[in-house]
Amino acid sequence: MARLNLKNVNKRWGNYVAVKDFDLDIADQEFLVLLGPSGCGKSTTMRMIAGLEDVTEGEIWLGDRMVNDLEPKDRDISMVFQSYGLYPNLTVYENIRFPLRVRKVPKDKHDEMVMTAIRMVELEQFMHRRPAELSGGQRQRVALGRAIVRKPTVFLMDEPLSNLDAKLRVSTRAQIKNLQSKLKTTTVYVTHDQIEAMTLADRVVVMNKGEIQQVGTPTQIYDHPANTFVASFIGSPAMNLIPGTLRGGTFTGDGITVTGLTAPDGDMTLGFRAEDAEITESGGQIAAPVYAVELLGEASMISWRLGDALVSVKTAKDYRAETGQMVEASVPAAICHLFDTQTGKALPR
Amino acid sequence: MPHKTFLAFILPSLLAMLLFVALPIGSVVYQSLFIEHEQVMTEVETCGPFGCTTERKVDAAAMQELRDAQPAGRFNGLGTYFNSGHLAFDRIGQIWTRSETWGGFFNQVMNLPLYKALIFTLAYTFIVTPCVIVLGFFIALGVNAIPGLIKGPVIFFSLLPMIVTPLIGSLVLYWMIDSRGIIGAGLQALFNNPSLSLKASPTLTWITLFVYGIWHNAPFAFVVFYAGLQGVPQDTMESAMVDGASRWERIRFVTIPYLLPLATFVALMQLMDNFRVFEPIVGFSAEANATSLSYLIYSDLRGADTPLFASAAATSVLTTLGVIVLLTPVLIRTWRDFNRKA
Amino acid sequence: MARPTNAQPLPLMVLSLGFIALWLIAAAFPFVWTAWGSFKVEPDFFSRSDWTNAITGVQTIRQTGSAFTGAGYEGAWLEQEFWKSVINTAIVTLCVTVISLTFGTLGGYALARSGYRYTFWILIAALIFRAMPHVTLVSGYLLPFFELGIWGYLPTTIIVLVAINQPFTLWMLHSFFLSIPKDLDESAMVDGCTRFQAFRLAVIPVMWPGVVTTGLFSFLLAYNDFTVTSMLLTQENQTMVPKIASFLGSTQAEGKVMYAVAAVVSAIAPLFVLVLFFQRQIVSGLTAGAVKG
Numbered sequence: 001m002a003r004l005n006l007k008n009v010n011k012r013w014g015n016y017v018a019v020k021d022f023d024l025d026i027a028d029q030e031f032l033v034l035l036g037p038s039g040c041g042k043s044t045t046m047r048m049i050a051g052l053e054d055v056t057e058g059e060i061w062l063g064d065r066m067v068n069d070l071e072p073k074d075r076d077i078s079m080v081f082q083s084y085g086l087y088p089n090l091t092v093y094e095n096i097r098f099p100l101r102v103r104k105v106p107k108d109k110h111d112e113m114v115m116t117a118i119r120m121v122e123l124e125q126f127m128h129r130r131p132a133e134l135s136g137g138q139r140q141r142v143a144l145g146r147a148i149v150r151k152p153t154v155f156l157m158d159e160p161l162s163n164l165d166a167k168l169r170v171s172t173r174a175q176i177k178n179l180q181s182k183l184k185t186t187t188v189y190v191t192h193d194q195i196e197a198m199t200l201a202d203r204v205v206v207m208n209k210g211e212i213q214q215v216g217t218p219t220q221i222y223d224h225p226a227n228t229f230v231a232s233f234i235g236s237p238a239m240n241l242i243p244g245t246l247r248g249g250t251f252t253g254d255g256i257t258v259t260g261l262t263a264p265d266g267d268m269t270l271g272f273r274a275e276d277a278e279i280t281e282s283g284g285q286i287a288a289p290v291y292a293v294e295l296l297g298e299a300s301m302i303s304w305r306l307g308d309a310l311v312s313v314k315t316a317k318d319y320r321a322e323t324g325q326m327v328e329a330s331v332p333a334a335i336c337h338l339f340d341t342q343t344g345k346a347l348p349r
Numbered sequence: 350m351p352h353k354t355f356l357a358f359i360l361p362s363l364l365a366m367l368l369f370v371a372l373p374i375g376s377v378v379y380q381s382l383f384i385e386h387e388q389v390m391t392e393v394e395t396c397g398p399f400g401c402t403t404e405r406k407v408d409a410a411a412m413q414e415l416r417d418a419q420p421a422g423r424f425n426g427l428g429t430y431f432n433s434g435h436l437a438f439d440r441i442g443q444i445w446t447r448s449e450t451w452g453g454f455f456n457q458v459m460n461l462p463l464y465k466a467l468i469f470t471l472a473y474t475f476i477v478t479p480c481v482i483v484l485g486f487f488i489a490l491g492v493n494a495i496p497g498l499i500k501g502p503v504i505f506f507s508l509l510p511m512i513v514t515p516l517i518g519s520l521v522l523y524w525m526i527d528s529r530g531i532i533g534a535g536l537q538a539l540f541n542n543p544s545l546s547l548k549a550s551p552t553l554t555w556i557t558l559f560v561y562g563i564w565h566n567a568p569f570a571f572v573v574f575y576a577g578l579q580g581v582p583q584d585t586m587e588s589a590m591v592d593g594a595s596r597w598e599r600i601r602f603v604t605i606p607y608l609l610p611l612a613t614f615v616a617l618m619q620l621m622d623n624f625r626v627f628e629p630i631v632g633f634s635a636e637a638n639a640t641s642l643s644y645l646i647y648s649d650l651r652g653a654d655t656p657l658f659a660s661a662a663a664t665s666v667l668t669t670l671g672v673i674v675l676l677t678p679v680l681i682r683t684w685r686d687f688n689r690k691a
Numbered sequence: 692m693a694r695p696t697n698a699q700p701l702p703l704m705v706l707s708l709g710f711i712a713l714w715l716i717a718a719a720f721p722f723v724w725t726a727w728g729s730f731k732v733e734p735d736f737f738s739r740s741d742w743t744n745a746i747t748g749v750q751t752i753r754q755t756g757s758a759f760t761g762a763g764y765e766g767a768w769l770e771q772e773f774w775k776s777v778i779n780t781a782i783v784t785l786c787v788t789v790i791s792l793t794f795g796t797l798g799g800y801a802l803a804r805s806g807y808r809y810t811f812w813i814l815i816a817a818l819i820f821r822a823m824p825h826v827t828l829v830s831g832y833l834l835p836f837f838e839l840g841i842w843g844y845l846p847t848t849i850i851v852l853v854a855i856n857q858p859f860t861l862w863m864l865h866s867f868f869l870s871i872p873k874d875l876d877e878s879a880m881v882d883g884c885t886r887f888q889a890f891r892l893a894v895i896p897v898m899w900p901g902v903v904t905t906g907l908f909s910f911l912l913a914y915n916d917f918t919v920t921s922m923l924l925t926q927e928n929q930t931m932v933p934k935i936a937s938f939l940g941s942t943q944a945e946g947k948v949m950y951a952v953a954a955v956v957s958a959i960a961p962l963f964v965l966v967l968f969f970q971r972q973i974v975s976g977l978t979a980g981a982v983k984g
Contacts, residue, residue: 013806052877054351072880085878089896099882102892146882156881359813362857364796369854370820373831420838456935457755476931494699505970512962512973514915515723515724516932517955520939521725523950530738531724532744559872560930564717570978596703611766625824631936643826643918650830650922658834663825671824680815680939687811 002063002153002186004049009058011210018044020210022058029176029184035197035234036207038129042190044158045207048190052078058261061179078147081155082163084139086131086146093118093127094146105148116167117149120179120241137168144176148183157179161196173199174346194234198222206230228344231271231337237301240311244343248345250340255288260333264337267341276300284328286311290321302327305346381662384425385655386415411443422659436667437462462645463664467671470641471557474623474675477562479585481619484563484614485570490600492571493578504575510586519561519632526557554638561629566622570615571664577611578604617679624675722959729956730759731830733949763953768940773928773954776934779845783930787904787913788851795905796898798857799864800890804873814865817858818836825855826916831921843925851919856912860905867901868894904976909967914962919976932959 004026011019019041026032034042047053049060051072060067067075069177078099096116118127121141131139140160147155156224160176161169177200180187191197197204198218206213206221214226225231231239244253248269251258253270268288279302286304294301302317303312304327313329320329338347378396389411394403421556433440440461448454492503508517524533537545547553581604589599627643630636636644638672642664699707724745728736731751738744749756755762767773794882802810832851871894879893880886895902914932921933929937935958938951966973 046706050877050881052880071885072877073883077881078725079876079881081877081878083872085872085874087875087879087896091756097894098879102879102884102888143878148876350803350807350886352807354804355801355807358801358890359798362794362861363813365794365850365854366817366857368819369832369851370823373828374823376831376835377827380831418929420834466741487710488714490708492715493705495711502972503715505966506715508966508970508973509722509963512720512911512966514913514932514962515961516918516936517772517958518916520935520951520955521721521959524736524948525721525724525745527737531742532737534742555920561786565783567714568718572974572977576974583780592924596699625826627824627826631917643824645823646830647918647922648825650833656833658830661830662734664811665824665830669828672824673819676819676822679818683818685814 002129002155003061004186004188005059006045006049006060007059007061008244009045009048009055009060010056011041011048017210019048021108022212024205024215025211026188028184028186029150031180031187031189031200031202033197033201033204034188034190034207035194035233036213037058038192040207041210042192042205043158043208044189044210046079046158046188049154050077050156050302051075062231064296076107076152077154078150078152078155079158080140080143080147080160083142084131084163084298086139086142087217088131091128091130092123092142095131096149099146099150105150113149117145120182121145121175126312132203136164137172140164140172141175143180148179148185151183151185151293153186155185155189157187159190159191160189161191162193169196176200182203195236198234206233224346225271225337226346228339231339231346235273237274237312239273240277240309241335242270242306242311243338244268244270244310246338251336255304255308256286256306256311256331258285258331258333258336261336261338263338263347268347269339269341269344271337271339272331272335274312275314277329278329279313280330282328283330285331286313286329289324291319292323292328302329304329364644376661377665377669379538379662380421380658380665381429382424382426383419383421383422383679384429384659385657386419387423388412389415401519403653429659430561430667434459434660435467435663437461438683442469462640463642463667466640466642466645469639470624470626470643470671471561472555472679473559473641474620475625476559477600477623478616479618480563481570482615483567485572485615486574486612488567488571489574505573505574507568509568510564511566515628516567517628518565522557522561523633526680548634551638554633554635556628558626558633558635558639561633562623562626565629567617573611573615574608577608581607620675621672624672642671703868705716717841722963725952726956726959728765729949729952730761731949732760732762736949737908742810755955763949764957766947767950767954767957770952771934771938771950773934773957776929776931777957778962779924779928780930780932782845783849783852783920784910785872786915787852787856788909790853791860791909792858792906794853795860795864796895796902797890800868800894802861802865803868803877814862818862821858825916826922827857829922836923837888842923843928845924845928847922848923848928848930851923852913852916855968856909859912860909863905863908864901867898867905871897900972900975903969907965907972908976910965911962963967 001248006022006024006026006284009019009022010017020105021265022045035087036042043064044053051067051070053203055068060073087098090098096117097110100113109244113264118124121144123138123145126138131337134142138249140163143160148168149298157176161172171221173196189196191199201218203215204218204221205215208229214221214227214230216224219232222234225234225239228241232241236326242253242256242339244251244256244260247265248264249259251268251270256270258270286306288304288306290301291305291310295317296305296314297317299315299317301312302319302321303310339345354423390405390410391408392403393406396399400472414446430436433436441458444457448457461470488507492500495503508610510540511519524545526536528537528546530585533547536547549558563605586599586606589603594602625643627647630639630641630644636648640648646661646664646668649657649664728745729886731745731748733750733756734750735744738750741749744750751760752758754760802814821857834841836847841847864920873892875897876886876889879889884892917936920930921936925932925936930956935954938947938954
């Protein structure tokens with residue numbers, strides 16, 4: 001079975017801690033996304049699973065095998081790299097056949113397996129070309145084909161879409177999702193793009209500075225961010241975060257007062273999503289001169305400067321206001337999240 | 350990469366370097382502490398019709414035995430370093446007390462073989478290197494501006510002085526500056542002095558060697574700078590134009606800063622190569638007027654009937670120290686860079 | 692794309708073209724002159740009376756009846772047995788190049804892919820080794836080689852040249868390997884290769900340009916070496932460069948200088964061809980170290 005267990009995995013280079021106490025069970029057939037900013041340890045975690053980096057501490061179990069000391073080739077995984085790692089001297093067909101050749105799969109099966117993979121990634125017309133003659137998206141599909149050709153127990157994908165342009169990214173994303181649901185292979189996918197994470201994942205692991213911040217389904221992570229880091233990383237635009245204090249259920253920050261909150265007194269950070277708040281004529285919790293008005297097409301975005309924080313609210317696409325004009329927004333307690341300013345952790349609502 | 354794999358990959362290379370580069374350095378240090386055996390003399394009596402004479406002769410058999418027992422010679426400590434062929438502190442002391450003026454002191458020190466070689470080597474290194482960088486830079490600018498069609502042939506001919514074997518290149522020039530050669534004869538005609546010879550005076554020999562060094566090394570600097578020029582950021586160049594910089598200002602504020610790291614690289618390579626200047630001295634037969642540290646070692650090993658291992662070794666150790674001093678700034682910088690990255 | 696702002700004003704253009712022309716003459720003329728002169732007799736090559744003699748070959752016509760003579764070449768190649776040195780040079784340069792590249796690619800790859808700190812120290816040691824004057828190393832070999840009885844043979848010289856060449860080869864190939872994405876060999880390893888297979892099957896096929904360039908420089912080092920070959924080889928095993936040097940001592944007598952001239956031109960000819968065919972690789976090789984370092 002292709003369950004993947006990481007037990008308290010740590011990676012250190014000298015004093016530098018790249019991954020700290022990474023502990024996670026990945027179920028069979030699950031699509032798991034590791035999400036975080038660059039340098040957060042997500043790629044290192046994946047490379048440890050692949051066997052390209054040594055594990056400093058902890059254990060990695062693939063099914064019922066402890067794979068810490070196995071060479072990458074003996075782990076029965078396949079991996080798609082950010083810059084594809086195609087063999088430039090081989091044709092598309094030979095690139096996809098390469099894993100079969102070096103793994104000594106009987107020769108008579110090669111053609112059938114390679115052709116199946118080529119059909120799945122829709123590269124029939126290009127199979128005799130070399131990588132240099134292909135576009136970025138096609139190269140990416142060769143890498144995918146090479147990964148699926150020998151039906152490994154686990155797929156690893158390291159930012160496979162980040163070298164593609166925005167339009168291609170959307171279509172290749174859909175293709176990956178489709179392939180995974182057909183093949184039902186356990187997949188670990190690394191990205192720094194939260195939209196990729198939300199669209200692809202069964203579960204998302206948000207990482208920062210080598211530590212897991214939150215594990216959950218995309219909805220859980222979007223609706224209930226565990227701390228200010230997750231809140232500010234997920235969503236486009238990210239959640240508005242305003243520092244202030246809570247006294248007797250009333251939150252006061254620079255240019256904003258929200259009443260009716262239930263939480264103990266103290267230094268708090270108030271968060272709410274731009275699409276949850278509304279522009280209002282009067283009685284809003286925010287009343288300040290407009291900093292900028294941006295037209296998004298399907299909506300307009302109004303923003304204010306409250307202290308150091310830039311706060312935005314989404315409104316109807318035909319809403320117009322001048323820079324500097326006083327505009328009010330209603331931010332009811334129901335849409336608000338509260339985070340402890342000291343620890344950054346979310347308070348129960 | 351695990352340590353074991355790394356070792357397996359690098360072993361042949363590392364072994365070759367340890368055996369034939371690191372070990373010889375150790376061997377040189379060891380040899381420098383010993384000196385050739387004293388000659389073993391025996392008295393041989395030869396009797397002729399007019400009576401007998403006793404002669405003192407070198408006992409070859411006994412010498413051989415000694416050499417076999419102690420191939421490196423007898424222990425001499427640091428003696429070789431301080432003798433008159435090397436650091437010669439005694440002689441310098443004497444010269445110091447005797448000479449009245451700085452000039453006189455300097456002239457006499459210049460007669461000590463090691464100092465003579467050291468001064469030439471340093472002069473060569475520190476005159477040739479900057480000249481090479483400047484000349485190479487201007488050639489690169491010039492070649493960059495010529496039409497694309499003739500660039501290839503121009504680069505081809507420009508490479509020749511560097512690619513050709515140093516000894517052979519210096520021979521080619523040597524024959525041309527011979528008083529019967531085209532340059533030598535041409536100079537005589539130019540200065541209207543039929544006895545003018547570039548080989549006769551020390552100053553002219555030095556200048557000849559410097560010119561050879563610049564001629565031989567300029568192509569290297571040229572190629573590096575030329576390649577660098579292809580990568581000068583066009584955006585910066587164009588924004589400088591838009592800002593109204595003149596041609597010279599563009600070179601001064603865009604091109605040169607961009608090429609500076611390359612210049613450091615060229616300087617480093619040139620310092621290393623020029624410090625071991627050797628072949629041109631052989632090629633130009635210039636040993637009477639100019640010797641370098643490398644040449645000194647060579648002549649110790651080749652000149653005498655039996656190689657003077659100790660003397661050569663001592664000079665080698667001193668040369669190695671020179672190399673390390675020369676490299677220190679580079680090493681310190683590399684170390685800092687490395688720590689910043691890590 | 693000639694933009695008007697890039698066009699040089701006329702005086703500057705003339706100056707710069709003149710400078711380049713001057714440099715070209717300085718760079719190429721000595722070789723042309725010597726090559727031409729090698730087909731003359733000595734009184735023409737060293738012409739006291741009139742330098743145009745060297746071009747027209749007045750004395751050569753008087754002595755041999757033709758404006759060109761191969762006497763220098765005949766004397767050098769046959770009488771002085773220069774052909775033997777040519778064969779020795781061929782053996783030495785070929786072996787040095789092949790062995791240097793084998794050792795160098797393995798070592799350079801390891802240095803480029805290992806992230807540990809000791810790679811830095813190995814590279815620094817190599818840099819110091821690179822700076823060592825060769826003759827100081829030779830003075831370290833001579834006595835041990837005499838003692839071991841391996842002095843004078845071609846294999847000894849070959850391995851010594853390989854070792855002396857290693858620091859440079861390592862640095863150069865190291866920087867070439869760094870320019871090849873790590874993804875390539877890592878995907879090969881995930882696909883089922885051992886480290887060595889990944890090196891052989893995935894990396895080496897794309898490394899050829901770097902290997903050729905580095906090979907050129909290994910070749911040049913071995914070909915151009917005087918220090919090592921002149922001190923470590925016996926008379927009969929001599930390669931071209933020390934052989935030419937030995938001509939100088941023995942050929943001061945009239946007529947023999949032309950042997951040396953002919954030998955010199957013979958030794959330059961292969962280099963000429965080399966630059967002709969590999970100009971681009973030489974240029975890229977010289978800059979490879981600079982761009983990275």
